[in-house]
Amino acid sequence: MAASIRKLARHSLIYGLGHTLTRALSFLLLPLYTNYLPQEQFGLASLLFGYLSIMTIVYGFGIDAALLRYYVPSASSAEKREIFSTAFWIVLALAAGFSAVNFFLAAPLARVLTTQAGNAYLIELCAGILFLEALAVLFFLLLRAEERSLNFAVYKLANVVATLALNYIFIVRLERGASGVFEAQLCTSIFTFAAMFAQGWRQLRFLVNTQILQKFLRFGLPYLPSTAAVAAIDTCDRYILKAFTNLETVGIYSAGYRLGMIMSLVVAAFRLAWLSFYAGAAQQPNAPALFARILTYFHLACAVVYLGVSFFVDDLVRLPVGSVSLFAEEYWRSTAIVPIVLLGYWLFGIYLNLLVGLQLKEKTKYLPFITGAGLALNLAGNFLMIPSLGMKGAAWATVLAYAAMTALGYYFSQKHYPLAYEYARLLKITASVALLFGAVHFGQPAWPGRILLLVAFPFLLKLSGFFEPGEKQRFLNWIKSKLASYGGN
Numbered sequence: 001m002a003a004s005i006r007k008l009a010r011h012s013l014i015y016g017l018g019h020t021l022t023r024a025l026s027f028l029l030l031p032l033y034t035n036y037l038p039q040e041q042f043g044l045a046s047l048l049f050g051y052l053s054i055m056t057i058v059y060g061f062g063i064d065a066a067l068l069r070y071y072v073p074s075a076s077s078a079e080k081r082e083i084f085s086t087a088f089w090i091v092l093a094l095a096a097g098f099s100a101v102n103f104f105l106a107a108p109l110a111r112v113l114t115t116q117a118g119n120a121y122l123i124e125l126c127a128g129i130l131f132l133e134a135l136a137v138l139f140f141l142l143l144r145a146e147e148r149s150l151n152f153a154v155y156k157l158a159n160v161v162a163t164l165a166l167n168y169i170f171i172v173r174l175e176r177g178a179s180g181v182f183e184a185q186l187c188t189s190i191f192t193f194a195a196m197f198a199q200g201w202r203q204l205r206f207l208v209n210t211q212i213l214q215k216f217l218r219f220g221l222p223y224l225p226s227t228a229a230v231a232a233i234d235t236c237d238r239y240i241l242k243a244f245t246n247l248e249t250v251g252i253y254s255a256g257y258r259l260g261m262i263m264s265l266v267v268a269a270f271r272l273a274w275l276s277f278y279a280g281a282a283q284q285p286n287a288p289a290l291f292a293r294i295l296t297y298f299h300l301a302c303a304v305v306y307l308g309v310s311f312f313v314d315d316l317v318r319l320p321v322g323s324v325s326l327f328a329e330e331y332w333r334s335t336a337i338v339p340i341v342l343l344g345y346w347l348f349g350i351y352l353n354l355l356v357g358l359q360l361k362e363k364t365k366y367l368p369f370i371t372g373a374g375l376a377l378n379l380a381g382n383f384l385m386i387p388s389l390g391m392k393g394a395a396w397a398t399v400l401a402y403a404a405m406t407a408l409g410y411y412f413s414q415k416h417y418p419l420a421y422e423y424a425r426l427l428k429i430t431a432s433v434a435l436l437f438g439a440v441h442f443g444q445p446a447w448p449g450r451i452l453l454l455v456a457f458p459f460l461l462k463l464s465g466f467f468e469p470g471e472k473q474r475f476l477n478w479i480k481s482k483l484a485s486y487g488g489n
Contacts, residue, residue, distance in 0.1 A: 027258065028160075029167055031321045033181075034255055034328045036171050041178045043238075043247035044114060046254035048122055048182065050235030051113055052129065055102075057228045059095050059134035062220025063087050064141060065227070069219055070212070071145045085205040086212045088138055095134040102127035125182040132189035139196035142203060155195060163188045222364040229371035230348075233378045233401045237394040240382040245390070253391045255327060256334030259316070260341025260395075262309050266302055267349035274352070288419050295353045296422045296429075302346045303433045307457060310339040311440055311450040339437070340395035347402035354409040357417025366412045374405040425466055432460040 033042050067087045074080045102109065106120035106127070113123070143152040166187050170180030242250050284290065309316075313335045317327040327334070358366055378401035385393030413419075436453050439445075445453070461467065 027262070028164060030255065030258060031324055031326055032167055032171050034326075034331045035324045037177065037181075037251075039248040039251035039330065040246075041251070042254060043242070043250035044119070044122075045178045045181045046238055046250055047114055047242065048126060048178075049254075050238050052126055053235050054228055054231045055098070055126070055130050056133060056137075057224065057231050059098055059130050060091065060137065060224075061094050062222070062224040063091055063216045064134075064137055064220070065223040066216040066220035067138065067141050068145050070215060071142075081203050081205050082207065082209050083212055084138070084142060084203045085207050086209045087216065088135070088204060089206075089208050090213060090216075091134055091138060095131045099127040099131040102130070122179065122182055125179075125186050128186050129182065129189050132186075132193045136189070136193045136196045139200040142200050151199070155192075155199075158195060159188065159192050162191050219362070219364065222367050226364075226367035226371040229368070229375040232375055233371075233398060236375075236379065237382050237386075237397060240379075241386055241391065241394050244386045249391065252331055252334045253337065253394060255331045256337040256391070257341050257395070259309070259313060259335065260338045261345065263302065263305055263342045263345035263349070266305050267345055267352065270298055270301075270349065271352055291353075291356050292419050292421045295350070296425050298349060298353055299426055299429050302349055303429050304457070306339075306342050306346060307433060307436055307454055309342055310437060311454055312447070313338045315447060334391075337391050337395040340392065340399060344395070344398040344402050347399065347406050351402060351406040351409045354406065354413050357413035357415075357419065358409075361416045363412070363416050370405055370408040370412065373408060374401040377401050377404050428461060428464040428466045432457060432464065435460065 033045070037045070064087070067083070071080055071083050074083060103124055106123035107117045109123045110119040111117040113119075140152065140155070143155070163184065166184035167181065170176045170184040174180060176183060238250050238254065241253055314332075317325065317332050317335055319326045355367075358364060378397050381397030381400045382394055385396055387393070389396065436457060439453055440450055443449075
Protein backbone atom coordinates (compact mmCIF):
# COMPACT_ATOMS: atom_id res chain seq x y z
CA MET A 1 0.00 0.00 0.00
CA ALA A 2 2.77 2.43 0.95
CA ALA A 3 4.49 1.99 -2.43
CA SER A 4 1.25 2.68 -4.31
CA ILE A 5 0.56 5.79 -2.27
CA ARG A 6 4.13 7.02 -2.89
CA LYS A 7 3.68 6.46 -6.65
CA LEU A 8 0.43 8.42 -6.64
CA ALA A 9 2.03 11.16 -4.52
CA ARG A 10 5.06 11.41 -6.83
CA HIS A 11 3.01 11.80 -9.99
CA SER A 12 0.57 14.09 -8.17
CA LEU A 13 3.46 16.37 -7.23
CA ILE A 14 4.89 16.50 -10.75
CA TYR A 15 1.53 16.78 -12.49
CA GLY A 16 0.57 19.19 -9.76
CA LEU A 17 3.60 21.33 -10.56
CA GLY A 18 2.62 21.49 -14.22
CA HIS A 19 -1.06 22.02 -13.59
CA THR A 20 -0.38 24.35 -10.69
CA LEU A 21 1.69 26.52 -12.98
CA THR A 22 -1.27 26.74 -15.36
CA ARG A 23 -3.83 27.33 -12.63
CA ALA A 24 -1.42 29.74 -10.94
CA LEU A 25 -2.05 32.04 -13.89
CA SER A 26 -5.31 32.87 -12.13
CA PHE A 27 -3.18 34.39 -9.38
CA LEU A 28 -0.14 35.57 -11.33
CA LEU A 29 -2.38 37.59 -13.62
CA LEU A 30 -4.34 39.16 -10.77
CA PRO A 31 -1.94 42.11 -10.37
CA LEU A 32 -2.46 42.87 -14.06
CA TYR A 33 -6.21 42.39 -14.04
CA THR A 34 -6.96 44.22 -10.80
CA ASN A 35 -4.52 47.08 -11.38
CA TYR A 36 -4.88 47.63 -15.14
CA LEU A 37 -8.46 46.56 -15.86
CA PRO A 38 -11.42 48.55 -14.51
CA GLN A 39 -13.83 46.43 -12.50
CA GLU A 40 -16.37 46.52 -15.33
CA GLN A 41 -13.78 45.24 -17.85
CA PHE A 42 -12.68 42.47 -15.50
CA GLY A 43 -16.32 41.56 -14.97
CA LEU A 44 -16.85 41.32 -18.75
CA ALA A 45 -13.75 39.14 -19.13
CA SER A 46 -14.98 36.91 -16.28
CA LEU A 47 -18.30 36.29 -18.03
CA LEU A 48 -16.44 35.09 -21.12
CA PHE A 49 -14.02 33.00 -19.03
CA GLY A 50 -17.11 31.18 -17.84
CA TYR A 51 -18.27 30.66 -21.41
CA LEU A 52 -14.85 29.27 -22.36
CA SER A 53 -14.94 26.92 -19.39
CA ILE A 54 -18.27 25.37 -20.40
CA MET A 55 -17.55 25.24 -24.13
CA THR A 56 -14.19 23.54 -23.53
CA ILE A 57 -16.17 20.60 -22.16
CA VAL A 58 -18.56 20.62 -25.13
CA TYR A 59 -15.69 20.69 -27.65
CA GLY A 60 -14.19 17.53 -26.13
CA PHE A 61 -17.56 15.76 -26.48
CA GLY A 62 -16.54 13.26 -23.81
CA ILE A 63 -13.88 11.76 -26.09
CA ASP A 64 -11.06 13.38 -24.16
CA ALA A 65 -12.42 11.82 -20.96
CA ALA A 66 -12.42 8.36 -22.58
CA LEU A 67 -8.94 8.60 -24.11
CA LEU A 68 -7.07 7.74 -20.91
CA ARG A 69 -9.50 4.95 -20.08
CA TYR A 70 -8.69 2.99 -23.24
CA TYR A 71 -5.16 4.16 -24.09
CA VAL A 72 -3.51 3.23 -20.77
CA PRO A 73 -4.46 -0.49 -20.62
CA SER A 74 -3.93 -1.03 -24.37
CA ALA A 75 -1.33 -3.75 -24.99
CA SER A 76 0.29 -2.82 -28.32
CA SER A 77 1.83 0.33 -29.77
CA ALA A 78 -0.26 -0.04 -32.94
CA GLU A 79 -3.46 -0.16 -30.92
CA LYS A 80 -2.42 2.90 -28.92
CA ARG A 81 -1.82 4.86 -32.14
CA GLU A 82 -5.22 3.77 -33.44
CA ILE A 83 -6.91 4.91 -30.24
CA PHE A 84 -5.16 8.29 -30.21
CA SER A 85 -5.72 8.91 -33.93
CA THR A 86 -9.43 8.18 -33.66
CA ALA A 87 -9.74 10.64 -30.77
CA PHE A 88 -7.75 13.35 -32.57
CA TRP A 89 -9.60 13.34 -35.91
CA ILE A 90 -13.04 13.19 -34.35
CA VAL A 91 -12.28 16.05 -31.96
CA LEU A 92 -10.77 18.01 -34.85
CA ALA A 93 -13.99 17.67 -36.84
CA LEU A 94 -16.21 18.54 -33.89
CA ALA A 95 -14.09 21.52 -32.84
CA ALA A 96 -14.05 22.91 -36.37
CA GLY A 97 -17.84 22.70 -36.53
CA PHE A 98 -18.43 24.26 -33.13
CA SER A 99 -15.98 27.10 -33.81
CA ALA A 100 -17.62 27.84 -37.16
CA VAL A 101 -20.95 28.21 -35.37
CA ASN A 102 -19.36 30.47 -32.72
CA PHE A 103 -17.73 32.63 -35.38
CA PHE A 104 -20.75 33.13 -37.61
CA LEU A 105 -23.14 33.67 -34.69
CA ALA A 106 -20.75 35.90 -32.78
CA ALA A 107 -23.05 38.94 -32.59
CA PRO A 108 -26.15 37.18 -31.20
CA LEU A 109 -23.99 35.15 -28.82
CA ALA A 110 -22.36 38.34 -27.58
CA ARG A 111 -25.79 39.85 -26.99
CA VAL A 112 -26.87 36.83 -24.93
CA LEU A 113 -23.64 36.47 -22.94
CA THR A 114 -22.70 40.12 -22.37
CA THR A 115 -25.93 41.98 -23.32
CA GLN A 116 -23.97 43.85 -26.02
CA ALA A 117 -23.68 42.69 -29.64
CA GLY A 118 -20.66 44.98 -29.93
CA ASN A 119 -18.62 42.36 -28.07
CA ALA A 120 -18.85 39.98 -31.06
CA TYR A 121 -15.09 40.34 -31.63
CA LEU A 122 -14.48 38.73 -28.24
CA ILE A 123 -16.67 35.77 -29.22
CA GLU A 124 -14.66 35.37 -32.44
CA LEU A 125 -11.46 35.28 -30.41
CA CYS A 126 -13.04 32.65 -28.15
CA ALA A 127 -13.89 30.50 -31.19
CA GLY A 128 -10.23 30.36 -32.17
CA ILE A 129 -9.08 29.69 -28.62
CA LEU A 130 -11.55 26.83 -28.15
CA PHE A 131 -10.56 25.13 -31.41
CA LEU A 132 -6.84 25.13 -30.61
CA GLU A 133 -7.26 24.18 -26.94
CA ALA A 134 -9.53 21.22 -27.79
CA LEU A 135 -6.72 19.70 -29.87
CA ALA A 136 -3.85 20.63 -27.56
CA VAL A 137 -5.52 18.93 -24.59
CA LEU A 138 -5.34 15.57 -26.41
CA PHE A 139 -1.56 15.82 -26.58
CA PHE A 140 -1.40 16.69 -22.89
CA LEU A 141 -3.53 13.62 -22.19
CA LEU A 142 -1.06 11.59 -24.24
CA LEU A 143 1.76 12.70 -21.95
CA ARG A 144 -0.28 11.70 -18.91
CA ALA A 145 -1.21 8.33 -20.39
CA GLU A 146 2.45 7.56 -20.98
CA GLU A 147 3.32 8.87 -17.49
CA ARG A 148 5.68 11.44 -18.97
CA SER A 149 4.93 13.74 -16.07
CA LEU A 150 8.15 15.75 -16.36
CA ASN A 151 7.44 16.59 -20.02
CA PHE A 152 3.92 17.53 -18.97
CA ALA A 153 5.29 19.98 -16.42
CA VAL A 154 7.80 21.50 -18.87
CA TYR A 155 5.17 22.19 -21.52
CA LYS A 156 2.84 23.65 -18.91
CA LEU A 157 5.65 25.94 -17.76
CA ALA A 158 6.22 27.13 -21.33
CA ASN A 159 2.50 27.84 -21.60
CA VAL A 160 2.57 29.90 -18.42
CA VAL A 161 5.58 31.96 -19.51
CA ALA A 162 3.97 32.72 -22.87
CA THR A 163 0.65 33.65 -21.26
CA LEU A 164 2.24 36.02 -18.75
CA ALA A 165 4.41 37.73 -21.36
CA LEU A 166 1.58 38.16 -23.85
CA ASN A 167 -0.89 39.42 -21.24
CA TYR A 168 1.65 42.02 -20.13
CA ILE A 169 2.15 43.14 -23.73
CA PHE A 170 -1.55 43.33 -24.64
CA ILE A 171 -2.91 44.70 -21.34
CA VAL A 172 -0.13 46.93 -19.99
CA ARG A 173 1.88 47.98 -23.02
CA LEU A 174 -0.81 48.06 -25.71
CA GLU A 175 -3.67 48.94 -23.31
CA ARG A 176 -6.12 46.64 -25.11
CA GLY A 177 -8.37 46.16 -22.09
CA ALA A 178 -10.65 43.11 -22.07
CA SER A 179 -9.89 42.49 -25.76
CA GLY A 180 -6.22 42.17 -24.88
CA VAL A 181 -7.00 39.37 -22.43
CA PHE A 182 -8.40 37.18 -25.21
CA GLU A 183 -5.96 38.32 -27.89
CA ALA A 184 -3.16 37.20 -25.59
CA GLN A 185 -4.93 33.90 -24.96
CA LEU A 186 -5.36 33.22 -28.68
CA CYS A 187 -1.65 33.81 -29.30
CA THR A 188 -0.81 31.49 -26.41
CA SER A 189 -3.15 28.81 -27.77
CA ILE A 190 -1.42 28.93 -31.16
CA PHE A 191 1.98 28.55 -29.48
CA THR A 192 0.81 25.71 -27.23
CA PHE A 193 -0.84 23.70 -30.00
CA ALA A 194 2.20 24.03 -32.25
CA ALA A 195 4.54 22.87 -29.47
CA MET A 196 2.35 19.94 -28.44
CA PHE A 197 1.75 18.81 -32.03
CA ALA A 198 5.50 18.82 -32.68
CA GLN A 199 6.13 16.38 -29.83
CA GLY A 200 3.12 14.09 -30.37
CA TRP A 201 2.43 13.90 -34.10
CA ARG A 202 4.23 10.55 -34.42
CA GLN A 203 1.31 8.87 -32.67
CA LEU A 204 -1.08 10.08 -35.39
CA ARG A 205 -2.34 8.01 -38.29
CA PHE A 206 -4.91 8.99 -40.94
CA LEU A 207 -7.61 6.68 -39.65
CA VAL A 208 -10.77 6.55 -37.55
CA ASN A 209 -11.76 3.24 -36.02
CA THR A 210 -15.54 3.21 -35.66
CA GLN A 211 -15.48 0.49 -32.99
CA ILE A 212 -13.10 2.56 -30.89
CA LEU A 213 -15.26 5.61 -31.49
CA GLN A 214 -18.30 3.73 -30.21
CA LYS A 215 -16.37 2.81 -27.04
CA PHE A 216 -15.33 6.43 -26.62
CA LEU A 217 -18.89 7.66 -26.90
CA ARG A 218 -20.30 4.95 -24.63
CA PHE A 219 -17.81 5.76 -21.90
CA GLY A 220 -17.30 9.47 -22.48
CA LEU A 221 -20.71 10.86 -23.37
CA PRO A 222 -22.05 10.52 -19.80
CA TYR A 223 -19.13 12.75 -18.79
CA LEU A 224 -20.25 15.47 -21.21
CA PRO A 225 -23.38 16.63 -19.34
CA SER A 226 -21.79 15.91 -15.97
CA THR A 227 -18.56 17.85 -16.59
CA ALA A 228 -20.51 20.61 -18.33
CA ALA A 229 -22.75 20.80 -15.25
CA VAL A 230 -19.68 21.14 -13.01
CA ALA A 231 -18.34 23.90 -15.26
CA ALA A 232 -21.75 25.59 -15.12
CA ILE A 233 -21.70 25.43 -11.31
CA ASP A 234 -18.38 27.25 -11.38
CA THR A 235 -19.52 29.93 -13.80
CA CYS A 236 -23.29 30.53 -13.84
CA ASP A 237 -23.08 32.50 -10.60
CA ARG A 238 -21.38 35.36 -12.49
CA TYR A 239 -24.32 35.68 -14.86
CA ILE A 240 -26.91 35.54 -12.08
CA LEU A 241 -24.87 37.96 -9.96
CA LYS A 242 -24.76 40.36 -12.92
CA ALA A 243 -28.54 40.11 -13.29
CA PHE A 244 -29.02 41.17 -9.66
CA THR A 245 -26.12 43.66 -9.47
CA ASN A 246 -23.69 44.90 -12.16
CA LEU A 247 -20.42 44.13 -13.96
CA GLU A 248 -18.38 45.89 -11.27
CA THR A 249 -19.68 43.48 -8.62
CA VAL A 250 -18.98 40.55 -10.94
CA GLY A 251 -15.39 41.77 -11.30
CA ILE A 252 -14.89 41.97 -7.52
CA TYR A 253 -16.51 38.57 -7.00
CA SER A 254 -14.38 36.99 -9.72
CA ALA A 255 -11.19 38.29 -8.12
CA GLY A 256 -12.09 36.72 -4.76
CA TYR A 257 -13.25 33.53 -6.44
CA ARG A 258 -9.88 33.16 -8.15
CA LEU A 259 -8.15 33.31 -4.79
CA GLY A 260 -10.51 30.66 -3.45
CA MET A 261 -9.52 28.48 -6.40
CA ILE A 262 -6.18 27.87 -4.69
CA MET A 263 -7.92 24.77 -3.33
CA SER A 264 -8.62 23.69 -6.89
CA LEU A 265 -4.86 23.41 -7.42
CA VAL A 266 -4.73 20.64 -4.82
CA VAL A 267 -7.78 18.96 -6.32
CA ALA A 268 -6.46 19.21 -9.88
CA ALA A 269 -3.02 17.87 -8.96
CA PHE A 270 -4.60 14.86 -7.31
CA ARG A 271 -7.10 14.32 -10.11
CA LEU A 272 -4.47 14.32 -12.86
CA ALA A 273 -2.57 11.47 -11.22
CA TRP A 274 -5.68 9.71 -9.88
CA LEU A 275 -7.27 9.14 -13.30
CA SER A 276 -4.30 7.09 -14.52
CA PHE A 277 -3.70 5.45 -11.11
CA TYR A 278 -6.93 3.95 -9.80
CA ALA A 279 -7.53 1.49 -12.68
CA GLY A 280 -4.19 -0.22 -12.09
CA ALA A 281 -4.42 0.01 -8.30
CA ALA A 282 -7.84 -1.68 -8.38
CA GLN A 283 -6.11 -4.93 -9.36
CA GLN A 284 -4.25 -5.04 -6.04
CA PRO A 285 -5.76 -7.23 -3.29
CA ASN A 286 -5.65 -4.34 -0.81
CA ALA A 287 -7.32 -1.86 -3.19
CA PRO A 288 -10.34 -1.03 -0.95
CA ALA A 289 -8.11 -0.18 2.01
CA LEU A 290 -5.77 1.77 -0.28
CA PHE A 291 -8.59 3.91 -1.68
CA ALA A 292 -9.91 4.60 1.82
CA ARG A 293 -6.48 5.68 3.06
CA ILE A 294 -5.97 7.95 0.06
CA LEU A 295 -9.19 9.82 0.89
CA THR A 296 -7.94 10.36 4.44
CA TYR A 297 -4.63 11.82 3.27
CA PHE A 298 -6.34 13.92 0.62
CA HIS A 299 -8.70 15.31 3.26
CA LEU A 300 -5.70 16.16 5.43
CA ALA A 301 -3.90 17.98 2.60
CA CYS A 302 -7.02 20.04 1.85
CA ALA A 303 -7.37 20.90 5.53
CA VAL A 304 -3.86 22.37 5.64
CA VAL A 305 -4.52 24.44 2.51
CA TYR A 306 -7.87 25.64 3.84
CA LEU A 307 -6.43 26.88 7.11
CA GLY A 308 -3.33 28.42 5.54
CA VAL A 309 -5.21 30.40 2.89
CA SER A 310 -8.22 31.45 4.95
CA PHE A 311 -5.99 32.63 7.84
CA PHE A 312 -3.79 34.87 5.66
CA VAL A 313 -5.82 35.84 2.61
CA ASP A 314 -6.30 39.45 3.76
CA ASP A 315 -2.54 39.82 4.09
CA LEU A 316 -2.04 38.19 0.69
CA VAL A 317 -4.15 40.67 -1.29
CA ARG A 318 -2.21 43.56 0.24
CA LEU A 319 1.13 42.01 -0.69
CA PRO A 320 3.27 44.52 -2.64
CA VAL A 321 4.04 43.55 -6.24
CA GLY A 322 6.40 46.19 -7.56
CA SER A 323 4.67 49.55 -7.35
CA VAL A 324 1.22 47.99 -6.81
CA SER A 325 -0.35 45.40 -4.50
CA LEU A 326 -1.53 41.93 -5.52
CA PHE A 327 -5.06 43.37 -5.63
CA ALA A 328 -5.85 47.00 -6.19
CA GLU A 329 -7.49 48.43 -3.07
CA GLU A 330 -10.96 48.49 -4.59
CA TYR A 331 -10.78 44.68 -4.87
CA TRP A 332 -9.76 44.01 -1.24
CA ARG A 333 -13.31 43.35 -0.05
CA SER A 334 -13.45 40.32 -2.36
CA THR A 335 -11.62 38.26 0.30
CA ALA A 336 -14.89 37.81 2.21
CA ILE A 337 -15.89 34.97 -0.12
CA VAL A 338 -12.52 33.16 -0.15
CA PRO A 339 -13.10 30.73 2.78
CA ILE A 340 -16.49 29.82 1.29
CA VAL A 341 -15.04 29.10 -2.15
CA LEU A 342 -12.21 27.08 -0.57
CA LEU A 343 -14.80 24.93 1.18
CA GLY A 344 -16.68 24.38 -2.07
CA TYR A 345 -13.62 23.09 -3.89
CA TRP A 346 -12.66 20.95 -0.89
CA LEU A 347 -16.03 19.20 -1.17
CA PHE A 348 -15.53 18.80 -4.92
CA GLY A 349 -12.22 17.04 -4.27
CA ILE A 350 -13.90 14.63 -1.86
CA TYR A 351 -16.58 13.99 -4.50
CA LEU A 352 -13.89 13.02 -7.05
CA ASN A 353 -12.42 10.55 -4.56
CA LEU A 354 -15.81 8.98 -3.89
CA LEU A 355 -16.46 8.30 -7.58
CA VAL A 356 -13.91 5.48 -7.75
CA GLY A 357 -16.62 2.82 -7.48
CA LEU A 358 -18.67 4.24 -10.34
CA GLN A 359 -15.56 4.57 -12.52
CA LEU A 360 -14.28 1.06 -11.85
CA LYS A 361 -17.68 -0.53 -12.40
CA GLU A 362 -18.32 1.68 -15.46
CA LYS A 363 -21.49 3.09 -13.89
CA THR A 364 -20.90 6.57 -15.27
CA LYS A 365 -24.58 6.71 -16.23
CA TYR A 366 -25.21 8.10 -12.73
CA LEU A 367 -22.96 11.11 -13.26
CA PRO A 368 -25.44 13.26 -15.23
CA PHE A 369 -28.02 12.80 -12.46
CA ILE A 370 -25.51 13.61 -9.70
CA THR A 371 -24.10 16.71 -11.35
CA GLY A 372 -27.53 17.74 -12.65
CA ALA A 373 -28.84 17.74 -9.08
CA GLY A 374 -25.84 19.80 -8.02
CA LEU A 375 -26.43 22.32 -10.81
CA ALA A 376 -30.15 22.59 -9.98
CA LEU A 377 -29.34 23.34 -6.33
CA ASN A 378 -26.67 25.80 -7.41
CA LEU A 379 -29.09 27.72 -9.62
CA ALA A 380 -31.76 27.74 -6.91
CA GLY A 381 -29.22 28.80 -4.29
CA ASN A 382 -27.96 31.67 -6.45
CA PHE A 383 -31.45 33.03 -7.10
CA LEU A 384 -32.47 32.68 -3.44
CA MET A 385 -29.31 33.86 -1.68
CA ILE A 386 -27.81 36.56 -3.90
CA PRO A 387 -30.63 39.08 -3.26
CA SER A 388 -30.02 38.92 0.51
CA LEU A 389 -26.34 37.92 0.81
CA GLY A 390 -24.88 39.37 -2.39
CA MET A 391 -21.51 37.88 -3.35
CA LYS A 392 -21.51 35.57 -0.33
CA GLY A 393 -24.81 34.12 -1.49
CA ALA A 394 -23.24 33.16 -4.83
CA ALA A 395 -20.30 31.52 -3.05
CA TRP A 396 -22.57 29.57 -0.67
CA ALA A 397 -24.57 28.33 -3.66
CA THR A 398 -21.36 26.69 -4.91
CA VAL A 399 -20.86 24.97 -1.55
CA LEU A 400 -24.47 23.76 -1.59
CA ALA A 401 -24.01 22.24 -5.05
CA TYR A 402 -20.80 20.38 -4.22
CA ALA A 403 -22.17 19.15 -0.89
CA ALA A 404 -25.12 17.60 -2.72
CA MET A 405 -22.83 16.01 -5.32
CA THR A 406 -20.62 14.58 -2.58
CA ALA A 407 -23.59 13.00 -0.81
CA LEU A 408 -25.03 11.52 -4.01
CA GLY A 409 -21.62 10.36 -5.24
CA TYR A 410 -21.05 8.56 -1.94
CA TYR A 411 -24.45 6.88 -2.07
CA PHE A 412 -24.20 5.52 -5.62
CA SER A 413 -20.53 4.58 -5.44
CA GLN A 414 -20.97 2.68 -2.17
CA LYS A 415 -23.91 0.86 -3.71
CA HIS A 416 -21.72 -0.67 -6.44
CA TYR A 417 -18.25 -0.71 -4.81
CA PRO A 418 -18.50 -0.48 -1.01
CA LEU A 419 -15.46 0.96 0.75
CA ALA A 420 -14.79 1.15 4.48
CA TYR A 421 -13.60 4.74 4.68
CA GLU A 422 -11.74 5.90 7.78
CA TYR A 423 -14.70 7.88 9.09
CA ALA A 424 -13.28 8.54 12.57
CA ARG A 425 -10.05 9.98 11.17
CA LEU A 426 -11.96 12.10 8.64
CA LEU A 427 -14.11 13.49 11.44
CA LYS A 428 -11.07 14.34 13.56
CA ILE A 429 -9.58 16.37 10.71
CA THR A 430 -12.87 18.19 10.13
CA ALA A 431 -13.41 18.96 13.82
CA SER A 432 -9.86 20.31 14.22
CA VAL A 433 -10.27 22.60 11.22
CA ALA A 434 -13.63 23.87 12.48
CA LEU A 435 -12.18 24.63 15.91
CA LEU A 436 -9.17 26.54 14.56
CA PHE A 437 -11.15 28.44 11.91
CA GLY A 438 -13.71 29.45 14.54
CA ALA A 439 -10.91 30.76 16.78
CA VAL A 440 -9.62 33.00 13.97
CA HIS A 441 -13.03 34.06 12.67
CA PHE A 442 -14.41 35.08 16.05
CA GLY A 443 -11.17 36.03 17.82
CA GLN A 444 -9.62 38.04 14.96
CA PRO A 445 -6.03 37.57 16.22
CA ALA A 446 -3.10 39.40 14.67
CA TRP A 447 -0.86 37.46 12.26
CA PRO A 448 1.46 36.01 14.96
CA GLY A 449 -1.58 34.49 16.65
CA ARG A 450 -2.80 33.09 13.37
CA ILE A 451 0.58 31.47 12.76
CA LEU A 452 0.43 29.84 16.19
CA LEU A 453 -3.07 28.52 15.51
CA LEU A 454 -1.95 27.09 12.18
CA VAL A 455 1.02 25.38 13.83
CA ALA A 456 -1.38 23.97 16.43
CA PHE A 457 -3.20 21.92 13.79
CA PRO A 458 -0.95 18.81 13.85
CA PHE A 459 -0.88 18.91 17.67
CA LEU A 460 -4.68 18.95 17.74
CA LEU A 461 -4.68 15.92 15.48
CA LYS A 462 -2.21 14.15 17.75
CA LEU A 463 -4.32 14.92 20.82
CA SER A 464 -7.38 13.55 19.05
CA GLY A 465 -5.61 10.26 18.34
CA PHE A 466 -5.58 10.80 14.59
CA PHE A 467 -2.14 9.36 13.89
CA GLU A 468 -1.78 5.60 13.79
CA PRO A 469 1.17 3.83 15.43
CA GLY A 470 4.25 4.09 13.23
CA GLU A 471 2.56 6.41 10.70
CA LYS A 472 4.60 9.44 11.65
CA GLN A 473 7.86 7.48 11.60
CA ARG A 474 7.11 5.97 8.18
CA PHE A 475 6.52 9.45 6.81
CA LEU A 476 9.76 10.78 8.33
CA ASN A 477 11.70 7.80 6.98
CA TRP A 478 10.30 8.45 3.51
CA ILE A 479 11.33 12.13 3.69
CA LYS A 480 14.84 11.15 4.85
CA SER A 481 15.21 8.63 2.03
CA LYS A 482 14.20 11.25 -0.53
CA LEU A 483 16.63 13.80 0.90
CA ALA A 484 19.39 11.21 0.88
CA SER A 485 18.72 10.26 -2.74
CA TYR A 486 18.81 13.91 -3.80
CA GLY A 487 22.03 14.38 -1.88
CA GLY A 488 23.55 11.40 -3.65
CA ASN A 489 22.73 12.89 -7.02
